[in-house]
Amino acid sequence: MLERMTKDPQALPLARLAALIADETRAACLLALLDGRAWTAGELARHAGVAASTLSEHLDKLVAGGLLTQERQGRHRYVRLADARVAHLVEDLAAQVAPEQDAARRPRNxxxxxxxxxxxxxxxxxxxxxxxxxxxxxxxxxxxxxxxxxxxxxxxxxxxxxxxxxxxxxxxxxxxxxxxxxxxxxxxxxxxxxxxxxxxxxxxxxxxxxxxxxxxxxxxxxxxxxxxxxxxxxxxxxxxx
Structure with a gap:
């Protein structure tokens, strides 16, 4: 059976980008980095509530996908959003969350x-x-x-x-x-x-x-x-x- 191939050259890159963002831990990192500052991997791990090793794997994917840039200073790894276009993409996606879904997420304390x-x-x-x-x-x-x-x-x-x-x-x-x-x-x-x-x-x-x-x-x-x-x-x- 022949593998079905789409004729639209943008379909596969778009699907890969969507898959890259479609993870709660990676989404939490992207939202945190909307403050425009560089975060260490340890800070993001604590923010996302995951182990440092787990967070490192997610950061590797986000960097490889072009959504984040990174630099190392000593033993620390700093990451930030790649550019303003990525920030706008994340903010625009966050704005699509339905108001009723926002209301359903009651603050825990x-x-x-x-x-x-x-x-x-x-x-x-x-x-x-x-x-x-x-x-x-x-x-x-x-x-x-x-x-x-x-x-x-x-x-x-x-x-x-x-x-x-x-x-x-x-x-x-x-x-x-x-x-x-x-x-x-x-x-x-x-x-x-x-x-x-x-x-x-x-x-x-x-x-x-x-x-x-x-x-x-x-x-x-x-x-x-x-x-x-x-x-x-x-x-x-x-x-x-």
Missing amino acids: LRESSAGSAMARGRTCYDHFAGRLGIALTDALTSRRLLRQDTGFALTDAGLAWFEAAGIPLDRRGRRPLARACLDWTERRPHLAGVAGAALCRHALDAGWCVRIGSERAVKVTAAGERVWAELLGVDTEALR
């Missing part, structure tokens, strides 16, 4: 509930803001006509001038889009990604407008940040506390 609430208020999605914080900033930029959403995300001329006036440089040398819509998996709406989203997040963290909290991707707006966001964009920070 107060700590887990608090962590989930913090992530929903504000978090990093690879290198840009997500959660209610990300949506609030995106809405503020849009309402002030600094960002357009009618034909896909795009900064207006006024938006480019706003970033320059705010002292937030935009690196436009690469092929990455200046502005990109990224579907938020908790808010079910798009937030700002791309060069502009990354620059805004990096500047806010460096300036102390936001700080990371806990071991997850959660961030919170500082008192200084509340003043700055209100002055620069008129953002109502009550919803971000």
